[in-house]
Amino acid sequence: MIWGNTGWRKGRYLENDLHLADLAIQAGIDGQAALRAADASEYLRRVDHLRDEAAQMGVNAIPTFIIVKERVVGCQPHEVLAQVVRRAGVPPK
Numbered sequence: 001m002i003w004g005n006t007g008w009r010k011g012r013y014l015e016n017d018l019h020l021a022d023l024a025i026q027a028g029i030d031g032q033a034a035l036r037a038a039d040a041s042e043y044l045r046r047v048d049h050l051r052d053e054a055a056q057m058g059v060n061a062i063p064t065f066i067i068v069k070e071r072v073v074g075c076q077p078h079e080v081l082a083q084v085v086r087r088a089g090v091p092p093k
Contacts, residue, residue, distance in 0.1 A: 014038075 012019040020038060021031030037043055054064075058071065065072040065081065068088040072081055086092065 012023065014020050017035055021035055024034035025031045057066065061073045063075065067084045070084050070087065072084055
């Protein structure tokens, strides 16, 4: 997985143009196209819209999982997510 743990584990940040272009290339995406997309107003508007939508749902941390009507906020042990999923009616495998 290219994007996962990129910042804190590998010291690479999507806000850095060189890092973003390099990560895009590793993912098979044209690096310059990724940089243009990162600054494109249409995508920035979409990000703003999604951020507003998340705020309306009470999402204020990453990760946040909304399972039926329950919210699991922040990094949680697997068992916490499993309990919420079971309460939602999904049987364990």
